[in-house]
Amino acid sequence: MTAVALEHSVPAAPKRIWNVVRLHVANPLATLVVPWAITAAIFILNMAIFLIVVQAAGGAENLEPDAFQYSGGITWIVWFMTVVAVQAMNLTFSFALGFAVTRRDFYLGSALYFVLLSVMYATGLTLMAAIEKATGGWGIDAAFFAPWGLQDESVLTLWFLYLCTMLLFFFLGAAVATVWVRWKAYGLYAFFVGLAAILVVAAWLITTTESWGDVGEFLTTTPLPWLAAATLPLTAVCGVAGYVFLRRATPKS
Template sequence: MTTTDIAPAPTAAGAPARIWDVVRLHVANPVPTLVVPWVITAAIFAVNLAIWLMVANAAGGVENLEPDAFQYNGGISWIVVFMMVVAVQAMNLTFKFALGFSVTRRDYYLGSVLYFVLLSLLYSTGVTAIAAVERATDGWGLGATFFAPWGLAGESLMTVWFLYLMAMLLFFFLGAAVATVWVRWGPYGLYAFFIGLAALLVGAGWLVTTTDSWGDVGEFLTGTSLVAIAAWTAPVTLVCGVVGHLFLRRSTPRG
């Protein structure tokens, strides 16, 4: 594949074509976004599976273990958080290149956002499909739940898919906002961004504490369905998307 094969065409007919050119630009280097997350997920799963087999062997068989012995596992959560890193890497690797081919910042951001939405659909569908296999094999013959652990073990696959989709969209768009901070203000901008984010979270915790509202928070979390809780992330995802667009409008490529 040559540079002209992957480069956005300056004479592309209309914004939709230019936006899809940006998607193609991201796909041109598939390793960071399409290969690494699956490889690391497979490695983490393999380590967990090896541990489960050792524990089952030491116990003299799965039948000698508690039924939910291998269901409390948070290993798959890494891939959701890692989507933020994927977004940062993708935009950092392609922003300067895209602008060099006369792609506008608006089209670049929309193309990147479209790519992140497609990745969210891909990963949420892929993880849910593997969760279906996990259930069909009785947790790989061990009663284990890795791809839909504990709180998701009793939920429908559609619910599992929706939760992963919303979580990945949130972290992708948060990553897009972080990436635009980097390309516009560099490392000091990132320091300020994360300090501000930490202050916001601490401030929220302080407000809940001073108003003695932790009981209400707990009641909301336990009394609200997982689907509804996931849906509540949509406004945050939208805000991250808007912030990323505003920051990128005046960003210049970093050398």
């Protein structure tokens, strides 16, 4: 009977992983409220600027074609997902371990939460892009949710692009967060110095081999879904790195 009681007192691994997801949801401000609130604020600010320009020009018909098609306002949310991941993991790691959650379950639960967030944000942004297109760019041919010609892509392509991008930056943030949890500031210094070194070496190789033209051609001729899919291996590397870093991490004040 004791063995049976012990078996039932320990939740199954899937349940423990799902409990980590619930732990993240318990503090929804950073991951579910703030990103949407800031996005709404940036959108309203952009629209106000667009309308001021339209009024100053005496009407949208007096503006150059595609005058409002290249706004970069929505790109902020992609980068902010890295911050969201860092905050989510750093704020809940010690608390989760206090409830006897293993590091493995904590990381898998956090990873599942980031996947769910990626799906949610990709779906929400794609829905707004569809509304934007259906309304003729909010009546003034503006492109906030699908800039740089993305409104010409299919809804599925746009959703997949947002999904892959969100996943990449979430798991990049997860890797950064685990470096911070394990090695604190010195770990982050080493991480970003190493990342900068990789980028500089890559730029040097492209320059010395005179391959910038090939890079530009690849980016402009490769179908968008393939470009989005090309980020998935890097996302997987970030995910694995985060798990490896967290395995021996201990909460520190």
